[in-house]
Amino acid sequence: MSKIRVIKDKCTGCGLCIKACPVDAIKLIDKKAVIDLDKCTLCKACLQSCKFDAIQIKTLEKKVKDFSNYKGVWVFAENSEGVISPVVFELLNKARQLADDLDTEVAAILLGEDIEPKAEELIQRGADKVYLVESKDLKHYISENYTAKIVELIKKYKPQILLAGATTTGRSLVSRVAVNCYTGLTADCTGLEIDKEKKILVQTRPAFGGNIMAQIISPDFRPQMATVRHKVMPEAQPDSLRKGEIIRENFDSKNIDKRIKFLDFIKEDVSTVNLAEADIIVSGGRGLGGPENFKIIEELAKSLDAAVGSSRACVDAGWIPYSHQVGQTGRTVCPKIYIACGISGQIQHLVGMQSSDLIIAINKDPEAPIFKIADYGIVGDLFKVIPLFAKQLKELLNR
Amino acid sequence: MNIVVCIKQVPDTTEVRVNPETNTLIREGVDSIVNPFDTYAIEEGLRLRDKFGGKVTAITMGPPQAEAVLRDAISLGADSAILVSDRAFAGSDTWSTSLILSKALAKIDDFDLVICGKQASDGDTAQVGPGIATHLSLPQATYVRRIDSLHLDTSPKVIVVERLLEEGYEMLEVQLPALITVVKEINEPRMPSLRGKMKAKSAKIDCWGNKDLGIKEDEIGLEGSPTQVVKIFSPPKKEGGKIFKGEPAETVEKLVKEIKDIL
Numbered sequence: 001m002s003k004i005r006v007i008k009d010k011c012t013g014c015g016l017c018i019k020a021c022p023v024d025a026i027k028l029i030d031k032k033a034v035i036d037l038d039k040c041t042l043c044k045a046c047l048q049s050c051k052f053d054a055i056q057i058k059t060l061e062k063k064v065k066d067f068s069n070y071k072g073v074w075v076f077a078e079n080s081e082g083v084i085s086p087v088v089f090e091l092l093n094k095a096r097q098l099a100d101d102l103d104t105e106v107a108a109i110l111l112g113e114d115i116e117p118k119a120e121e122l123i124q125r126g127a128d129k130v131y132l133v134e135s136k137d138l139k140h141y142i143s144e145n146y147t148a149k150i151v152e153l154i155k156k157y158k159p160q161i162l163l164a165g166a167t168t169t170g171r172s173l174v175s176r177v178a179v180n181c182y183t184g185l186t187a188d189c190t191g192l193e194i195d196k197e198k199k200i201l202v203q204t205r206p207a208f209g210g211n212i213m214a215q216i217i218s219p220d221f222r223p224q225m226a227t228v229r230h231k232v233m234p235e236a237q238p239d240s241l242r243k244g245e246i247i248r249e250n251f252d253s254k255n256i257d258k259r260i261k262f263l264d265f266i267k268e269d270v271s272t273v274n275l276a277e278a279d280i281i282v283s284g285g286r287g288l289g290g291p292e293n294f295k296i297i298e299e300l301a302k303s304l305d306a307a308v309g310s311s312r313a314c315v316d317a318g319w320i321p322y323s324h325q326v327g328q329t330g331r332t333v334c335p336k337i338y339i340a341c342g343i344s345g346q347i348q349h350l351v352g353m354q355s356s357d358l359i360i361a362i363n364k365d366p367e368a369p370i371f372k373i374a375d376y377g378i379v380g381d382l383f384k385v386i387p388l389f390a391k392q393l394k395e396l397l398n399r
Numbered sequence: 400m401n402i403v404v405c406i407k408q409v410p411d412t413t414e415v416r417v418n419p420e421t422n423t424l425i426r427e428g429v430d431s432i433v434n435p436f437d438t439y440a441i442e443e444g445l446r447l448r449d450k451f452g453g454k455v456t457a458i459t460m461g462p463p464q465a466e467a468v469l470r471d472a473i474s475l476g477a478d479s480a481i482l483v484s485d486r487a488f489a490g491s492d493t494w495s496t497s498l499i500l501s502k503a504l505a506k507i508d509d510f511d512l513v514i515c516g517k518q519a520s521d522g523d524t525a526q527v528g529p530g531i532a533t534h535l536s537l538p539q540a541t542y543v544r545r546i547d548s549l550h551l552d553t554s555p556k557v558i559v560v561e562r563l564l565e566e567g568y569e570m571l572e573v574q575l576p577a578l579i580t581v582v583k584e585i586n587e588p589r590m591p592s593l594r595g596k597m598k599a600k601s602a603k604i605d606c607w608g609n610k611d612l613g614i615k616e617d618e619i620g621l622e623g624s625p626t627q628v629v630k631i632f633s634p635p636k637k638e639g640g641k642i643f644k645g646e647p648a649e650t651v652e653k654l655v656k657e658i659k660d661i662l
Contacts, residue, residue, distance in 0.1 A: 003490070003621065022410065023462070038463050042490030042621055045631055059621050080566070140569075143529065143539055168564050172541040175529035179494060184625030187493075187524035206634065208410070208521055215630040259538040259574035263559070267567040276565045304662075322544070322584035323563065328520055329435050329583045337661075358661065359640075360654070366644065376654055377642040384647040392655045397662065 003058050004040060006033045010054035020049035069158055070222040073099040076150070076164040076173065077110040077122055077130075080141070084118055086235065086277055087165030091228055092126040093236035094192055095163055098201065099128075101194040104160065107131060109153060111146055113139035116246075123244030125236040130244060131157070135251035140265070141169050144257035147176040153249065154181055159223045161201055163192075166227035167276065178225050184218025185225040188332075190232045190355070200224065209328060209351030230276050231334045232355075268323065275307045275326065280337045283309030283326055283353075287342020287363060287382055291319035296383070297341060300390045303397070309333065309353075311343045327352035342382045345370025362386065400453035400551060401510045402444040405500060405531065406437040406472060408465040409521040433468045436516025439581050442588040443546070444514050445476045451551060454478040456507060460488060460499055466604055474591035474599035481507070485608035487616065492624035493522075497530025499619060502612040504535060511556065513578040517542055525580070532578040540571050544584040 013031035025039035026046060033054070035046075046055050073095040078085040088108070095106045107129040108122040119130040133149055154162070154177070162177070164170035166188040178185035191204030195217075201224040203216045218224045275281060282304065284297040294308070301308045310324040326333055327349040338356035343349060345361070345368055353359070354373050361374035362382050371377045378385050411430045433441075444455040457472035459465050460483040469480035483503045491499060504513060513532075518525035525541070532539035540560045547559040547570065556575040561568045563582050573579075591599070609619065617623055641657065643650040 003486075037486055037489075040489060041462065043631075044628055048631065057621065143541070147533075168542050168562070171525045172529055172539070175493075175526040176533045176539075178526075178625075179497060179530045179533040182494070182625070185493065185526060186626055187522075187526055202629075207523065209523070210634060213632050213634050214628050215632075216626050216628055218626045221625040257538060259555075259577070260540075261572040263570040263572055265564075265567060265569045274566055322582070325583075332523070337658075355634075358658070360658070366642070371640070371642055373640075374642070375640040376657055377640055378647075378650045378654055379642060379644045380647050380650055385651060388647055388651040389654070392651055393662070396655065396659055 004035055004037070004042060005056055005058075006035060007054050007056060008032050010052045012052055012054075014051070016049045016051065017046035017055060020045045065220060067160070067222050070160045072105045072107050072129075072157070072159045073102070073161045074159040074163065074223070075106065075108045075127070076162065076170065077108045077118070078165055078167060078169055079110070079112055079115060079118065082112070082115065082118070084121060085165060085167065087167060087170075087228070087230045088122070089125050089235040090230070090233045091163045091165065092122065094228065094233050095161075096126040096236060098161060098192060098194055101196060102160065102199060105129060107157075107159065109133075109150060111138045111149060111251075119246045121238070123246075124238040124240055124242050126242070128244050130246045131249055132246050133249045133251050137253065137256055138251060140262040141173075142257065142260055142262060143172045143176055144260055145255055146173055147180060148255035148257070149249075149251055150177050151180045152255070154223060162223045162225045164225075164227050166229050170227050174225055174227060181223070183221040183223060183225060184216075185227070186216045186218070187227050189226045189228050192226060192228065201226070206355065209347075210354055211351070229332075229334055231279075231336070275309055275324070275331050275333050278307035278333075278335050280304045280306035280339070281309045281326070281333055281335045281353075281356075282306045282339045282341065283311065283343060284314060284320075284341050285311040285343030285349075286313040286317075287344070288314065288319070291317075293383075294320055296386050300339070300341075300386055300393075303390050303394045306337075306339075307335075309338075311346070311349050340370050340374070341386060343370055344368045345373070362389075400447060400451040400512070400549075401456070402447055402453065403456045403458055403504060403507060403510045403513045404437070404440050404444040404472065404477070405513065405515045405528070406441065406457055406459050406468050407434045407516075407519045408432070408459060408461050408468045409434045409519055431464070431467065433471050434516055434519045434521075436518060436520070436581070436583065437468075438516075438588045439583055439585050440514040440516045441472050441475055441477065442586045443581055445589070446586065447512070447546070447549070448478075451549065453511070456481065456510070458483065458500070458503060458507075460484065460496060460503075462489075463606075469604050470599040470602065471591070473602045474595040475589060476595060480602065480604045482604055482606045483612075484606055487609045487620050490621035490624065491619055492626045493524050493526040493530055494625050495619045495623040497527045498534050498623070499612065499614060500527070501531045501534035502614055503607055504531065506607070506612065511575045512558065513537070513576070515578065515580045517580045517582050528578060528580040535578075538573050538577045539579070540573050540577065541580045543579045543581045544568060546585070
């Protein structure tokens with residue numbers, strides 16, 4: 001039952017597919033491509049690479065489903081402690097564009113305790129409708145309980161598209177929702193648009209640590225779901241004159257999963273930690289020489305109202321807590337400005353920050369890999385450069 | 400306390416590159432490794448077993464050569480390993496992959512805790528862990544940075560965990576059986592022992608295909624996967640930046656001049 005095959009008459013033995021295959025599954029035998037089915041993951045990279053249409057993948061004919069009763073673009077209005085997460089405003093902006101292209105409405109789903117005042121804010125930022133679910137049992141986010149209610153709402157109102165932030169909460173939640181609804185979910189998107197001809201959502205996302213971009217669709221399932229990377233899309237601006245409708249929904253206690261109990265939330269010093277929401281991040285690396293020198297980074301961060309990041313080396317050495325780590329085994333960040341101080345730029349670090357809008361590097365080694373991806377760089381002693389830099393910035397910003 | 404650890408074989412991301420001229424993946428010299436986050440999952444499983452008894456089973460889904468990561472897990476101390484592999488599984492997205500793994504877990508049946516890494520370094524989705532939990536109707540705790548306590552003498556058994564969130568951390572009490580995904584902060588993985596390596600070499604690894612799991616064909620592989628990849632391309636290349644060298648005061652001045660309009 002082989003789903004993929006090479007049409008020998010069309011194959012010219014050019015070898016492009018061999019280069020395209022990410023799992024090394026294609027070889028040339030007698031000048032024809034031969035696919036090792038034990039290695040092939042049916043990723044379709046070779047299909048795209050072939051200029052002669054010589055590779056085919058067979059799939060069962062899908063019944064064309066009628067999705068005409070699925071309408072609206074939904075946004076999950078993540079909130080904590082009565083504050084809407086900023087990523088929600090970015091989602092509303094994108095949802096508005098998508099909805100306009102589809103000639104449909106934008107709706108926000110807002111779950112929480114005593115959260116009604118926030119519904120108006122969502123309307124001002126672009127929602128036509130807010131589905132509001134208030135209950136003391138929704139005060140703290142619990143994946144299972146939120147999933148149960150959201151799945152109920154999806155079945156009742158049938159949205160075309162559902163977006164959530166690619167946050168810890170967003171990813172944990174909609175993974176469950178998508179499985180429950182048997183529908184497609186694309187993680188951590190950096191681009192979303194409507195294919196106007198087919199009226200479907202085209203989702204762009206980085207993979208392999210940002211070294212490759214993939215476009216993904218989910219044409220035969222509804223709602224089409226995506227989590228969206230923070231800070232990539234602009235926020236929707238508030239318009240106090242916008243009008244919308246608030247639709248109240250009840251939370252039935254049967255939706256509570258008694259197997260999970262929320263015990264406590266311990267907030268860390270947000271001004272120095274919240275990497276996900278920071279417009280500017282100042283990161284320190286091994287070049288700092290020791291934990292005491294993170295002071296310099298913190299001061300620079302303070303003068304810029306920035307968050308403090310770190311390379312893995314400093315975390316492993318115990319100079320700074322793990323929650324600050326940027327990179328493959330830490331957090332992926334995408335601020336407007338990323339300032340790397342004394343970070344050489346191991347690829348594991350780069351994959352976590354290379355999609356930042358503007359990268360500034362300060363390092364004494366002119367050959368450091370960080371300079372290859374930096375927009376601006378200073379080759380020099382960071383102990384001399386950073387205090388000067390901080391001082392000038394302070395003067396500039398106070399003016 | 401029986402634990403199943405779900406792991407994945409990934410290409411060493413650090414080496415995957417796109418050739419800017421041909422727009423294709425450069426694969427030369429790229430090794431396959433255990434997904435970095437899964438090494439913390441394995442370690443946590445081993446630590447819990449060493450403290451509370453029971454066994455650790457490592458499981459992976461992938462092509463036949465993915466067996467290598469299971470041998471790695473055994474060399475570290477896992478008691479047994481299962482390879483879930485079938486050509487019919489190829490092309491599965493996160494929905495189908497989590498279904499297949501959940502069916503394999505259902506077949507194992509006797510477990511108290513499933514541990515996954517928070518995400519895989521090739522796909523970076525963080526969707527398969529919660530997906531498995533949902534298919535099995537298990538409670539979940541994602542992004543766990545610490546297991547606070549484990550109560551095996553209560554009825555039901557419960558685990559208390561700390562979840563690493565954007566603005567701090569949260570404590571949850573979760574009934575077993577449950578699924579958790581873990582972050583790097585949770586532990587420091589051990590190195591394999593020589594004895595472990597020897598054991599891994601000769602260990603028998605069970606292989607389960609779809610004839611063992613019996614999943615409907617239209618729920619797996621390309622057919623069963625709601626998402627489809629339509630295009631792969633390399634990200635726009637950054638142009639070479641401006642790098643300043645010289646006296647600190649001078650370089651700082653030049654830099655500030657360049658960026659002052661965007662601040």
